[in-house]
Amino acid sequence: MTYAFSSLGELGEGPGFRKIRKPLGITAFGVNGVVYPPGFPGISHYHDTQDELYFVHSGTAKVEVEGEERILGPGGLFHVESTTPRRIANVGDDDLVLLVVGGKGGYVERDGHVTSDEDLERRIALGKEQP
Numbered sequence: 520m521t522y523a524f525s526s527l528g529e530l531g532e533g534p535g536f537r538k539i540r541k542p543l544g545i546t547a548f549g550v551n552g553v554v555y556p557p558g559f560p561g562i563s564h565y566h567d568t569q570d571e572l573y574f575v576h577s578g579t580a581k582v583e584v585e586g587e588e589r590i591l592g593p594g595g596l597f598h599v600e601s602t603t604p605r606r607i608a609n610v611g612d613d614d615l616v617l618l619v620v621g622g623k624g625g626y627v628e629r630d631g632h633v634t635s636d637e638d639l640e641r642r643i644a645l646g647k648e649q650p
Contacts, residue, residue, distance in 0.1 A: 520544060527552040527576075527616065534559070534614070549621035552576075554614050561608035566601040569621040573597040576618055579611030 523543040530537040530552065537552030549569060575595040582589045582597050583606040591597060599605050609615035633639045
């Protein structure tokens with residue numbers, strides 16, 4: 520199959536990791552959902568080769584990296600190179616829900632294509648209507 524749908528709720532309940540890659544058939548990169556309960560202090564870790572991008576879906580994260588602390592709310596993003604130790608804690612009153620994407624190998628040059636002239640016009644106009 521060339522596509523798949525799911526939700527974090529379908530992939531597990533309560534705090535912990537939601538394995539996304541295998542259920543959705545993803546082979547090009549690593550990806551997990553992570554749910555931390557309120558007050559969870561996080562896990563300091565690093566990787567040998569895999570960089571990570573963290574996306575805060577909901578809740579309040581405290582990111583600690585190389586002596587810096589940053590608070591991220593919904594929509595917050597944090598990228599870290601593989602060997603850099605990091606800790607993400609839940610400092611909010613609600614669950615912290617993260618989407619974590621990992622990978623190695625580099626950028627693929629722009630290779631997207633629209634499928635119609637109408638889609639091309641929509642693509643060009645996207646974001647131009649904002650003040």
